[in-house]
Amino acid sequence: MEEATLLCNEIVLLNKGILIESGNPKELIAKYTQESLVIITNDVGKQTTVRFKKESLDKYCLDDTFSIHSCEPTLSQIFIRLTGDK
Numbered sequence: 001m002e003e004a005t006l007l008c009n010e011i012v013l014l015n016k017g018i019l020i021e022s023g024n025p026k027e028l029i030a031k032y033t034q035e036s037l038v039i040i041t042n043d044v045g046k047q048t049t050v051r052f053k054k055e056s057l058d059k060y061c062l063d064d065t066f067s068i069h070s071c072e073p074t075l076s077q078i079f080i081r082l083t084g085d086k
Contacts, residue, residue: 001075015083
């Protein structure tokens with residue numbers, strides 16, 4: 001699934017021969033992102049996970065902010081959510 005996310009323009013998710021979802025991997029990930037979370041890491045490695053609201057990021061992003069990463073589900077996690085199978 002990781003390779004499909006990186007290499008494919010379109011994918012089809014099948015479960016027991018039945019089409020359950022199709023589309024661009026990045027669009028599917030955006031579609032099934034339930035929570036908007038970001039992980040903010042400061043320059044000494046301390047991490048804070050925050051529910052994303054544009055106005056709330058200013059409160060957490062200080063001068064020592066080193067990086068910000070969003071937390072989207074993987075295609076594998078989406079498949080499991082849709083099918084209940086691994």
